[in-house]
Amino acid sequence: MSESRPVPSPQEAERRADRRMYAAIGGLVIAWALVLVFRTPIQARYWAWQLTRSDESNWQRHYFHRLASLQDACAPAAGSLLRHARPEVRRNGATLLHYARTPEARRLLLAGLSDPDAGVREAAAMGLAVNHDAEVQEALCEILADFRSPNAALAAAALGRMGGDRASAALLDALNREPPLEVKAEVIDGLGQIRVAEAVPLLEAALRDDRPLPAPPLSDRLAQGAFAALLTGPATAPSAARLAGAELELPATISALAARSLRLITGQGGL
Structure with a gap:
């Protein structure tokens, strides 16, 4: 005959119940911590x-x-x-x-x-x-330095938003080297956006470049998108009536873009 298991004393049974309760509480705490983490x-x-x-x-x-x-x-x-x-x-x-x-x-x-x-x-x-990360800025400068890169124009557009000495120097260097047309447009626009005074002689020289822009600079495309969003917003928007029938006037040539950047840098409207 098999021996029967000893019946635990009331104190032992209580201790076992306490251990089970603490284990359950611990499991709930761990589960809750995992929920918070993930x-x-x-x-x-x-x-x-x-x-x-x-x-x-x-x-x-x-x-x-x-x-x-x-x-x-x-x-x-x-x-x-x-x-x-x-x-x-x-x-x-x-x-x-x-x-x-x-x-x-x-x-x-x-x-x-x-x-x-x-x-x-x-x-x-x-x-x-x-x-506005230094490593990112350096990577963008390297992309812009290689005019063969398909991203050179985008790098110029990004540097024209970041600003700072490194970005200004990279944009000036690119314009000095007579970049491809699309890159040149973004460089000229960027120099104006971040108000690089050293760019004035180069921009004045660009006033003689009457080639049409292959596309508006990225800043203008973004502005067009924001403008269109305002026009297509709710009819009750306060700006809707003021914007009705309006349109953005964007430069169509390198010379017009250079003139706009010069105005931004010098504050003179007659250029």
Whole structure:
């Protein structure tokens, strides 16, 4: 016959019950800690997934702003968006990275300069511009120095937003070397945007260049987009009536662009 198990004393039974209770409490504490640790990444992945599948602009804006509110923590989710097949999703990913200041965000933005979609490349360039990171600025200067690079014009546009001595020197050097037309336009625009006084002689020389611009500089394209958004906004918007029938006047030639940059630098309207 098998021996029967000894019946625990009331004190031992109570101790066992206490141990089980403490183990359960410990498990709950660990589970709650894990939720707190992984809550933001889980939310970010979910919002990014919703952003890719939503067809309504209101919901797209909702999930975009949710992700943007995470700031640095949005970078991994933005990276997943940048790998999406649809260019409009990748544009959202690149734009989200404007709100992040991490090495991962900078790496993703630099990679975004090679995206096949022009909108993604432009969003990546502007994201790099708002980072104001010395390493990023140096990388952009190296890209601009090589006129054979397909991203030289975008690098000039980004440097024209960053400003600073290094950016100014790179833009001046590029204009001195007579860059390709598209690059020259972005360089001239950038020198005006950051008010580089040393550029005045070079810009005055550019007044003799009457070649038409292949496309408006990136700053003008962004302004056009913002202007169009105002015009297509709610009819009750206070600005709608004032903007009705208005349009932006943009320079059409290198000389006109140089004249605008000179006005920005010198403050003289007669150039």
